[in-house]
Amino acid sequence: MLIRGAVLERIGASRPYAASQPLAVTELDLAEPGDGELLVRIEAAGLCHSDLSVVDGNRVRPIPMLLGHEAAGVVEKACGSSDLAVGRRVVMTFLPRCGQCSACATDGLAPCIPGSAANGAGTLLSGAVRLARPDARPVLHHLGVSGFATHAVVDRRSVVPVDDDVPAVVASLLGCAVLTGGGAVLNAGRPQPGQTVAVVGMGGVGMAAMLTALAHDDVRVVAVDRLPDKLALARELGAHAVATPDAADFRAEVVIEAVGHAAALETAICLTAPGGRTITVGLPAPDARISLSPLSLVAEGRTLIGSYLGSAVPARDIPRFVALWRAGRLPVEKLVSATLTLEEINTGMDALADGRAVRQIIEF
Numbered sequence: 080m081l082i083r084g085a086v087l088e089r090i091g092a093s094r095p096y097a098a099s100q101p102l103a104v105t106e107l108d109l110a111e112p113g114d115g116e117l118l119v120r121i122e123a124a125g126l127c128h129s130d131l132s133v134v135d136g137n138r139v140r141p142i143p144m145l146l147g148h149e150a151a152g153v154v155e156k157a158c159g160s161s162d163l164a165v166g167r168r169v170v171m172t173f174l175p176r177c178g179q180c181s182a183c184a185t186d187g188l189a190p191c192i193p194g195s196a197a198n199g200a201g202t203l204l205s206g207a208v209r210l211a212r213p214d215a216r217p218v219l220h221h222l223g224v225s226g227f228a229t230h231a232v233v234d235r236r237s238v239v240p241v242d243d244d245v246p247a248v249v250a251s252l253l254g255c256a257v258l259t260g261g262g263a264v265l266n267a268g269r270p271q272p273g274q275t276v277a278v279v280g281m282g283g284v285g286m287a288a289m290l291t292a293l294a295h296d297d298v299r300v301v302a303v304d305r306l307p308d309k310l311a312l313a314r315e316l317g318a319h320a321v322a323t324p325d326a327a328d329f330r331a332e333v334v335i336e337a338v339g340h341a342a343a344l345e346t347a348i349c350l351t352a353p354g355g356r357t358i359t360v361g362l363p364a365p366d367a368r369i370s371l372s373p374l375s376l377v378a379e380g381r382t383l384i385g386s387y388l389g390s391a392v393p394a395r396d397i398p399r400f401v402a403l404w405r406a407g408r409l410p411v412e413k414l415v416s417a418t419l420t421l422e423e424i425n426t427g428m429d430a431l432a433d434g435r436a437v438r439q440i441i442e443f
């Protein structure tokens with residue numbers, strides 16, 4: 080079938096992207112789903128820093144690639160025996176879990192091995208590529224999702240179903256921002272009553288981590304960011320205290336780093352209390368290095384944890400976030416800072432690069 084989608088044609092294009100247009104919104108051919116795959120009509124897709132990282136070359140991926148990995152939609156066709164009926168709303172997740180490999184046996188700790196290989200190659204979990212230009216030249220999938228499009232073919236193991244009372248915009252955010260930031264808090268941070276959680280970097284993932292920490296009883300939450308606007312929003316969303324990195328003079332038992340810069344991780348490590356955990360979820364440039372005193376880790380009994388996909392098992396954790404949202408304790412929709420059309424995607428990437436956006440959502 081013919082679809083419309085945003086294809087990354089060039090890596091490292093000059094700014095502003097509104098002028099250089101690295102993403103081309105174009106007509107593409109989407110093949111029928113194969114066995115164990117679904118055709119999904121996309122309802123909403125969020126612009127995440129990991130999309131920008133592919134555009135600016137910080138995260139090296141093969142091109143041409145149809146970007147977008149934070150999305151939700153409705154099943155239009157299921158191939159083979161499927162537990163998901165046509166019409167069911169699904170959350171896309173950006174790392175399929177095969178359920179068979181040694182990493183999948185680690186309860187979310189390690190990224191699925193075939194899933195990671197497929198993501199690196201720009202294919203679905205089966206190795207298939209279902210996207211092509213009208214002249215049949217292939218276009219690659221982004222993290223098994225390719226959500227910046229009217230439709231997608233995805234592996235069943237790339238999605239988690241949600242009930243219809245979860246709006247599409249909320250569902251889309253559950254797949255990356257909430258799973259990554261919130262999962263880091265629930266699965267890696269595990270704050271106890273009376274403890275403090277600090278979040279360094281108040282973009283979409285950081286804000287989601289903050290909201291998840293605020294959903295805990297008797298946990299104090301501090302937001303850290305360089306930008307006054309981000310701190311003001313964090314306050315509005317319920318942060319008990321806010322600070323710029325230079326002015327932060329507290330230490331917290333759980334510190335989440337959600338920026339993706341070496342300096343931010345150094346800040347997060349400095350802010351971690353004795354016995355505490357520093358959890359890093361940001362994706363810095365591959366050659367980034369930090370300066371760290373190993374003695375302070377030992378002498379203060381501290382832990383440094385890397386967390387991909389919020390150390391989550393999506394099929395287990397997305398229902399946990401839905402339950403918190405339904406109870407009014409996780410106001411995910413407050414992360415939305417703007418709504419865009421697909422045609423505005425390059426402008427949206429500029430806003431993201433400037434740090435002006437929390438979550439911009441494309442609605443279809």
Ligand SMILES: [Zn+2]
Binds near residue numbers: 128148256
């Ligand atoms: Zn993301």
Ligand SMILES: [Zn+2]
Binds near residue numbers: 176
């Ligand atoms: Zn696996």
